[in-house]
Amino acid sequence: MAAAVRVSRCARLPGKRGGVLGAAALVALLAAALALWGPPLDAALAGLVSARTATMDGALRLARGLVPPLAAGSHKGRDGRVAVVGGCREYTGAPYFAAISALKAGADLAHVFCAREAAPAIKAYSPELIVHPVLDSPGAVGEVEKWLPRLHVLVVGPGLGRDEQLLASVKGILEAARARDLPVVIDADGLWLVARQPDLVRGYAKAVLTPNHVEFRRLREAVVRDDGGEDGEAVRGLSEALGGVTVLRKGERDLVSDGRQAPSAVLVCDQEGSLRRCGGQGDILAGSLGVLLHWALLAGPQKTNGSSPPLLAALGACALTRRCSLRAFQKHGRATTASDMVAELGPAFHELFES
Numbered sequence: 001m002a003a004a005v006r007v008s009r010c011a012r013l014p015g016k017r018g019g020v021l022g023a024a025a026l027v028a029l030l031a032a033a034l035a036l037w038g039p040p041l042d043a044a045l046a047g048l049v050s051a052r053t054a055t056m057d058g059a060l061r062l063a064r065g066l067v068p069p070l071a072a073g074s075h076k077g078r079d080g081r082v083a084v085v086g087g088c089r090e091y092t093g094a095p096y097f098a099a100i101s102a103l104k105a106g107a108d109l110a111h112v113f114c115a116r117e118a119a120p121a122i123k124a125y126s127p128e129l130i131v132h133p134v135l136d137s138p139g140a141v142g143e144v145e146k147w148l149p150r151l152h153v154l155v156v157g158p159g160l161g162r163d164e165q166l167l168a169s170v171k172g173i174l175e176a177a178r179a180r181d182l183p184v185v186i187d188a189d190g191l192w193l194v195a196r197q198p199d200l201v202r203g204y205a206k207a208v209l210t211p212n213h214v215e216f217r218r219l220r221e222a223v224v225r226d227d228g229g230e231d232g233e234a235v236r237g238l239s240e241a242l243g244g245v246t247v248l249r250k251g252e253r254d255l256v257s258d259g260r261q262a263p264s265a266v267l268v269c270d271q272e273g274s275l276r277r278c279g280g281q282g283d284i285l286a287g288s289l290g291v292l293l294h295w296a297l298l299a300g301p302q303k304t305n306g307s308s309p310p311l312l313a314a315l316g317a318c319a320l321t322r323r324c325s326l327r328a329f330q331k332h333g334r335a336t337t338a339s340d341m342v343a344e345l346g347p348a349f350h351e352l353f354e355s
């Protein structure tokens with residue numbers, strides 16, 4: 001059973017003695033303890049409450065510390081060069097949402113490597129995106145590989161579709177990225193590929209998978225031969241079976257684990273979000289996560305306090321996506337779309353990471 005703690009916003013937290021701690025006392029107590037973070041934190045809290053799942057507000061505080069300060073002398077690209085690999089005839093919105101979210105979350109440059117047919121539409125959505133119509137060309141892997149030295153992170157899968165030729169190209173691109181130790185976020189149909197070829201990511205600590213409900217079940221079925229279970233232990237088990245790849249299982253509560261946190265904590269992000277379940281919210285999360293993952297890996301242990309950088313980045317991206325979707329929902333209600341959420345990403349980022 002994944003051991004950690006569940007810290008929810010509500011007042012009720014069953015302790016070992018079955019008592020209930022008041023919210024204020026609990027928050028104060030855990031705020032101090034969370035400051036320890038990492039193995040000392042786990043040790044400090046292990047005896048406090050029964051092993052459940054953990055919403056690590058302290059992790060968010062750490063995530064804030066990963067954001068590089070804007071500086072007069074910085075050059076274009078320093079704060080992140082993110083590339084989305086996806087976009088096909090059917091799906092052009094998903095790669096756009098992922099790439100523009102990376103920019104609005106603070107990346108300096110956002111590329112999209114997509115199929116030729118998708119490129120005009122994605123280019124038309126935004127002049128900010130650098131769109132390469134190469135993914136369905138015979139030399140797609142080489143075309144992308146020559147860009148890898150100039151990129152910090154790949155976000156693979158939004159709007160990819162399931163065309164065998166595209167998936168074969170993406171397999172080669174993932175292999176090339178891993179060979180260069182490039183961090184990757186794998187979402188949507190990129191997860192379709194991983195479910196069929198788990199060794200593409202197995203044991204790769206710089207990979208983060210972001211399955212939704214359906215994609216999670218497919219992965220569990222393919223990797224651990226069990227499509228049951230949606231709880232923290234199922235997430236931790238999948239992560240462990242993939243050799244410590246960080247898994248973010250999206251849902252009403254986002255569950256994150258790298259399978260190795262001792263004692264194997266599963267972190268929960270259940271901050272308030274939108275009640276609307278419109279398409280594109282997962283793409284926004286994947287793009288935001290791309291830039292946060294780059295920053296987290298760059299920050300070093302003194303900033304992450306010994307915690308897993310991908311884990312912190314995933315939590316930060318969950319909180320950011322929920323906050324921008326909530327802001328959009330408060331303005332647009334049932335009419336809220338992913339475009340409205342993207343429009344709120346900048347203010348949500350400021351609220352969470354800069355104020």
Ligand SMILES: NC(=O)C1=CN([C@@H]2O[C@H](COP(=O)(O)OP(=O)(O)OC[C@H]3O[C@@H](n4cnc5c(N)ncnc54)[C@H](O)[C@@H]3O)[C@@H](O)[C@H]2O)[C@@H](O)CC1
Nearest residue numbers: 091092093094158159160161188189212213214215279280
């Ligand atoms: N505007 C666009 O271009 C969009 C394109 N998208 C792309 O569409 C492709 C397929 O993504 P999908 O998410 O549709 O496919 P999935 O295979 O993830 O999901 C298939 C169906 O499962 C159902 N489902 C999803 N979450 C569920 C849940 N929590 N409980 C029960 N049922 C659930 C939905 O009806 C969904 O259509 C991906 O490449 C994705 O990136 C989506 O991201 C949505 C937006």
Ligand SMILES: Nc1ncnc2c1ncn2[C@@H]1O[C@H](COP(=O)(O)OP(=O)(O)OP(=O)(O)O)[C@@H](O)[C@H]1O
Nearest residue numbers: 212213250251252254273278279280281282283322
């Ligand atoms: N049932 C839910 N209740 C509240 N929030 C949810 C729920 N399901 C998902 N979310 C929120 O929406 C985010 C995206 O999850 P979702 O399941 O929509 O991804 P997705 O299906 O990949 O989206 P996309 O349409 O972009 O592919 C989650 O990280 C979570 O914050």
Ligand SMILES: [Mg+2]
Nearest residue numbers: 188212282283
């Ligand atoms: Mg999705």
